[in-house]
Amino acid sequence: MFSLTRRRVTGLMAGVALVAGLGAAQAQEDDIVIGGSIPLTGVFAFAGVAIEAGMQDYITQVNEAGGIGGRNLRLAYEDTGYKVDQSVAVFNKLTSQDEIHLYYGDSTGFAKTIAPELNRMGGMIMGGASFASELNDPEEHPYMFMAGPDYSEMIAILMEYIAEETPGAKIVLVNSDTEFGRDPIESSRAKASELGLEIVEEIITPPTAVDVSTEVLKLRRARPDYTIFHGYILAPLPEFMTQAQQLGLETKFMGTFWSMDSSIWDSVGEPADGFMGVMPYRYYYDEEADAPTMAKIREMRPEYQATGYMQGYLSAMLMAESARRVLDQGQELTGTNLKAAMNTIQDFDTGGLIGIPISIPGNSVPVGRVYQYSAAEKKMQPVSDWITVTE
Amino acid sequence: MIIGTAKETYRADAALLTTPPQRVWMAIFLAALLVLPFMLDAYWLYLVCLAMINVGAATGLNILTGYTGLVSLGQAAFMAVGAYTVAWLERDLGTPMLVNLAAAGGVAAAVGVLVGIPSLRVKGLYLAIATIAASFILHFVFVHWVPVTGGASGISVPPATFFGVELVTYFRLYWVILPVTALMVLGAANLFRTRIGRAFIAVRDRDISAEVLGIPLLRYKLMSFGIASFYAGVSGGLWAYFFRVVTPESFPLLASIFLLAAIIVGGMGTILGGIIGAIFMTLAPEMLRFVVEWVSPWVPNAGTLLSPLRTVVFGAMIVGFLVFEPQGIAEIVARVRRYFRLWPFRT
């Protein structure tokens, strides 16, 4: 076998060199393409579907207004099922089909996997559904951004609010035993001691937890003023809150962005009343006067749009804005230029999607507001002003 | 038509490829592998590399399950051990790539032998369940042994370097993954020409008679676990270089099921089966992507059907092959070959 193949192999090596020239040149279209690994199915589908809608709507809006420098935006995306290897497959597929300078990625795992490739290529910036604190590091991840505060900053916003309302409050942190859940624990401890808050208990729940009775008992023993959940979408929060109410616990429950969609709480009903959390954007039904973007969204979509929609919308807005600034300066669309342009975004008006003008000093938009769910109105209602955290 | 293969020496009888057509096809196949990376774009190259990594791991599992008859649902956990070994060595010691890969195999083999110890007490299903337990315990270790594994957020792996060349593109990595995988497959094929490999088969077919024949079960079962884990470890190491980040969530139980499904679909107990199965199971879900794209003009929201459909097809393939074609695709290939060997006289 060996002598035979070896002979053939040497012969073929010559042929190989010929074929090497066949690097396929991609047809250059005029569109500015935003690539996307978006989870339309899988555990994160509820967000992915909304994100896609939000991005599409913003893109349509830009294109109707003449595009960016006469060039249309286009979203090229495929489903990932929220699995890292598929996200990477989609990334490779899209980048070999189109020239892509802007990308939307779906998970922390994907962002971390693709980061070295991004740094090597240097041709694009990437936003996404992950708010992992680790990605909010302009040194390590120069081409990443997130359209909101990272998870640590979300907890920090909640704590700023708590410190304002109840100085010296006792807090319990409940985190799921996943990368997502464990993300902000360290920084939360630091933030709490900085603000003079006391963390009286840290509860880690296994990802498969069904019954939370023992955790609720721990909660009762700790008697916190506030309980902050992170690393969950919905379950097991409702059961937690129901049991705590049964026990007559006074604690207030809080969550982070991905568990803040009001439609998921509608199905929970009464026990959800009073649930609070941090949300970087306005809700669909928030009808404050200074929000032309929100009015526009309501005009385009007559029915409720989830929080993921706003996230996708803002992501597309920041991408488009960066591209516009780069092109206005007559520069090339490269990762470095795009990111530099994005960092020049100062006191930028989102049209009310976020209530205050935003700036992007690093990789994140460290702004958010505390909302509270009202079961009677089936709505999230703001209970704080917009809070900006700075490192 | 080939009427028969007359073998005149024991060497010829034990050879891997016995007939001229086999040799020609193998040569064509190898040549194709060499030309392939020049023809493919990043997407296909990615899939091919991923398939090859899976081929290594599946071949290892095939040695354990297909040839020795010990069922393991922990192969992905051993891949994780290998991946972490490579990541740790790259991060903390910066040793050369080939050393890291060998170390990945070695560490995984050691862990595999440890996990294999229950195989002395229990077999069959119980063993499968013990390996599930082992993979959960390993997962726990990955999350909590923070100084080494980086905890929940894992380790980012610097690119592999080979004689000063940074292996950052799939194209370059291909030239590492291909020979390493080819070497592993060749090693597995040759293993079953030796005493050790034949002892494995004897253990599978009837362990009591194997012991009577003078095969120490303890040693050979553990050896099989060791070799299978070594394969998993090396593949895991390649995986680490390929994906460049290793986290505890990189290798879920589903990945172990995937590898077992790959050898079931491909054909247990044949080298070819491990290869075909791994390639097929890696590429088939991606092919579904094209099917979904193709039907999307007629089916509303076809995009949202993709992932559940993949899950269904994945399960249905396991069930379907077990019920209708228990010998896997390798058997289909063999049937086709038989057909052509006797053609046109008997069809």
Next chain:
Amino acid sequence: MTDLLFLLEVSLAGLGSGALLSLTALAFVLIYKATRVINLAVGEILMLGSYLFFAFAAGMGLSVWLALPLAVAGGALTGAVVERGLIRPMLGESPISVFMVTVGLGSVLIGLVELIWGTDPRSLPPFIANTPVFLGEAYVSRKILVAFLVAAAVMAAFMLLFRYWRGGVALRATATDQAAAYSCGINVPGVFSAAWTVGCGIAAGAGVLLGAIGGISPSMGVFGLSALVVVIVGGLDSILGALIGGLALGLIQSWAGTYLGGEYQGVVTFGLLIVALMVRPYGLFGTHEIERL
């Protein structure tokens, strides 16, 4: 509040969730006892049951007391179909092949549920009251208590059935010696069918209870893995083992979660499994018939 009371409450919660484990384990045991198949799809049948309940109660607006038996019946029907269509043709194949068939089946069920109901986590319409129960001074979640009582009743019923009812005896006879059972005129294929039907029905029922406590999602089938630990530890063919094993595992998980931290639950569970396999591979109460070498 003393620490003793706290321990008591934690233990009660553990026993409650342990009862759910026992109930799910019962499904494993019934199926294994009759057909010598470890059905890894029990977890997914459980998930399917909770979704059927969701469909009947929330989707079609039926009363929960109608939806519950319908969900159980749906699970049972799935079990019957699976037995007839997939397991019967596999008779005589190696146990591993059949085991893998059930693994594949689990994947198919997950995919189908995702196709029909999507992947979003959902809550079941409430049908267990929320008012807390106090045993003495100790707090117990009512849902957990209900789960415990239901599980206890079902387990007791099955133990009695196995002891005194003809069908139960037939199942035990089949478990002991198939050929002998055949020659005594027992309809062995019928027993197989019945075991799968009843086993999957129980799993579906357990799914409804589980869903009422923790909400439902396509990935809730992993609960089956914990129940699998129970049956391995308790003995694959022993109902008593399932009962005691389930309660014990519930207690241990609860204590581990409380005194070590939630992240230790899994490792303690599976550590226990390894120890059990090393020390008593046939389980605490299982029939001592494992081939040992």
